Amino acid sequence: MRPRRFLPAGPLKGRIRVPGDKSISHRSIMLGALAVGETRVTGLLEGEDVLATAAAMRAMGASVERLESGEWVINGVGVGALLQPGAPLDMGNSGTSTRLLMGLIASHPITATFTGDASLSKRPMGRVIDPLSDMGAIFEASEGGRLPLILKGASPAVPITYRLPVASAQVKSAILLAGLNTPGITTVIEPVPTRDHSERMLRGFGAELTVETDAEGARVISIRGEAELKPQTIEVPGDPSSAAFFIVAALVVPGSEVLIENVGLNPTRAGIVEVLRLMGGSIEEVNPREVGGEPVADLLVRHSALKGIDVDPAIVPSMVDEFPALFVAASLAEGVTTTTGLDELRVKESDRISVMAAALTAAGAAVRETEDGLVITGTGGQPLPGSQGAIATHLDHRIAMSMAIAGIASRSGVEVDDTRPIATSFPVFEAMLDELAA
Numbered sequence: 001m002r003p004r005r006f007l008p009a010g011p012l013k014g015r016i017r018v019p020g021d022k023s024i025s026h027r028s029i030m031l032g033a034l035a036v037g038e039t040r041v042t043g044l045l046e047g048e049d050v051l052a053t054a055a056a057m058r059a060m061g062a063s064v065e066r067l068e069s070g071e072w073v074i075n076g077v078g079v080g081a082l083l084q085p086g087a088p089l090d091m092g093n094s095g096t097s098t099r100l101l102m103g104l105i106a107s108h109p110i111t112a113t114f115t116g117d118a119s120l121s122k123r124p125m126g127r128v129i130d131p132l133s134d135m136g137a138i139f140e141a142s143e144g145g146r147l148p149l150i151l152k153g154a155s156p157a158v159p160i161t162y163r164l165p166v167a168s169a170q171v172k173s174a175i176l177l178a179g180l181n182t183p184g185i186t187t188v189i190e191p192v193p194t195r196d197h198s199e200r201m202l203r204g205f206g207a208e209l210t211v212e213t214d215a216e217g218a219r220v221i222s223i224r225g226e227a228e229l230k231p232q233t234i235e236v237p238g239d240p241s242s243a244a245f246f247i248v249a250a251l252v253v254p255g256s257e258v259l260i261e262n263v264g265l266n267p268t269r270a271g272i273v274e275v276l277r278l279m280g281g282s283i284e285e286v287n288p289r290e291v292g293g294e295p296v297a298d299l300l301v302r303h304s305a306l307k308g309i310d311v312d313p314a315i316v317p318s319m320v321d322e323f324p325a326l327f328v329a330a331s332l333a334e335g336v337t338t339t340t341g342l343d344e345l346r347v348k349e350s351d352r353i354s355v356m357a358a359a360l361t362a363a364g365a366a367v368r369e370t371e372d373g374l375v376i377t378g379t380g381g382q383p384l385p386g387s388q389g390a391i392a393t394h395l396d397h398r399i400a401m402s403m404a405i406a407g408i409a410s411r412s413g414v415e416v417d418d419t420r421p422i423a424t425s426f427p428v429f430e431a432m433l434d435e436l437a438a
């Protein structure tokens with residue numbers, strides 16, 4: 001364990017550039033590994049989760065090499081040509097690697113064992129095992145559909161039409177990726193829209209993919225299988241989920257003004273910006289442009305007097321990873337913030353509802369946990385008292401980073417029990433925070 005006490009900071013000033021988007025980085029490597037020829041990626045996130053994806057694609061025959069910081073070159077094997085890995089695939093802490101790779105392997109004639117850390121081994125895999133089994137893949141999972149598990153791919157796989165029972169981009173993507181090497185048309189029906197990076201990137205790599213809206217307003221996404229992918233040059237935009245910690249930090253620490261460059265603002269990801277603005281946050285979009293087929297802008301964030309609000313549950317999928325950071329903002333706002341519809345947060349790296357309730361309470365915030373959310377009464381801009389002992393982060397990077405921000409906005413600091421998991425998604429987080437707060 002690597003504990004650290006995050007101490008109160010003066011105004012945050014300056015400009016930062018957050019690392020590349022984690023979702024897009026995973027997909028760049030996976031799709032590059034399936035295209036015949038050389039894919040070049042710049043701005044790749046070199047976090048542990050993405051490195052787990054890179055190692056897995058290497059183990060299945062692709063060449064995935066780092067040239068310099070963020071700059072990678074991938075030589076793919078072609079759809080249908082993944083090799084059987086010689087050893088178990090260690091997915092570390094990464095749900096995205098696990099579920100998307102299960103999709104890829106499900107329609108290849110190979111067998112793979114998936115393992116992960118203590119956090120990942122508690123997370124539900126039934127949500128991908130069910131549809132991929134319908135496509136013909138065979139699973140031997142641990143109790144409750146968990147890791148470690150063995151997956152035997154189907155050859156040929158059977159195309160399906162599947163209606164997502166949970167709003168999950170990982171489940172959607174797993175089925176679409178399985179569809180890549182499945183004869184015929186594989187369809188996913190998505191009643192609630194989730195991040196659409198897979199759709200954008202599959203199309204970019206040349207797959208035949210259509211998106212329609214049905215009579216009930218659900219998205220109907222179809223992919224034609226036995227696709228041939230063409231190698232691409234990809235510039236990965238900055239990760240809005242990483243930017244969120246610094247947006248909140250700049251909003252809550254008096255006197256702050258921070259420019260966060262190159263933040264991806266895909267509408268299926270940008271819910272946090274909308275909610276913080278509704279709370280009164282000053283977040284200005286400077287130089288809006290397109291990077292790697294995604295909308296991007298620099299965000300100028302200034303300290304603001306935040307007000308509590310009722311967060312509309314319809315916005316949850318577009319900010320599903322940002323609630324821990326939002327809870328910190330709510331703890332420092334004036335009045336009550338109510339969140340509902342957050343059931344999915346209970347099956348992330350930790351149960352982010354309970355763990356954040358306990359963490360913020362330990363830091364002196366007024367928090368009440370409900371079945372599907374938190375009700376937080378803010379301090380009205382006064383710093384949080386701070387924590388006595390160490391806050392338990394349960395191998396969850398986003399809990400650690402959120403409580404670090406709570407610490408800099410506290411009177412006595414907040415101690416986090418383990419900062420190591422931060423490296424799964426944002427290895428330079430502490431260095432950036434220390435520099436801005438210096």
Ligand SMILES: O=C(O)C1=C[C@@H](OP(=O)(O)O)[C@@H](O)[C@H](O)C1
Binds near residue numbers: 096169173344
């Ligand atoms: O598809 C993706 O890249 C992701 C989807 C989301 O998970 P779910 O699909 O489980 O909601 C998100 O929480 C995760 O960080 C990344």
Ligand SMILES: C=C(OP(=O)(O)O)C(=O)O
Binds near residue numbers: 049094096321348425
């Ligand atoms: C939920 C997350 O990631 P994953 O599901 O890939 O572990 C996250 O990064 O917050």
